[in-house]
Amino acid sequence: MERILVSACLMGQRVRYDGAAKTSGDELLAAWRREGRLVPFCPEVEGGLPVPRPAAEIEGGAGGAAVLAGAARVLTTDGTDVTRAFLAGAQSALAVARSFGARIAILKEASPSCGSLTIYDGTFRGRRTPGTGVTTALLELHGISVFTENHITDAAVRLCELTAS
Secondary structure (H helix, E strand, C coil): CCCEEEHHHHCCCCCCCCCCCCCCCHHHHHHHHHHHCEEEEEEHHEEECCCCCCCEEEHHHHHHHHHCCCCEEEEEECCCEEEHHHHHHCCCCCCHHHCCCCEEEECCCCCCCCCCCCEECCCCCCCCECCCCCHHHHHCCCEEEEEEEECCHHHHHHHHHHCCC
């Protein structure tokens, strides 16, 4: 069975920076959960960050690839550098995906770890910019297709492609 890495917050786990969840009510996700297909994971918690924790953004909205390359950092609202925790969480996500053979991930949009289309711009003013989070950048670098919680039907198409081959 093809497994899918999924943001733990989308599965109702209270792991977000503010101690909340962002539980998805998507029917496909619910069906995949019943099938035992989903592998919930929070890279920020696995990277060693507590719940709750200060909000964090990638400086300058540079994106996850820049963080992976050492050209940008992940900072909290008070300026604390949490880059190491984000990198460790991304590596853990990749290791878990590989251990389960997951070639698809459904991750929380706009997160500095999990965003796949947009992230916050690094100013802590609630503005988004095109880009990927650190975990998404690493997963995609290793051939794992990443989708947002708003594009689960696209993930389903990819799942059909993978299971048909």
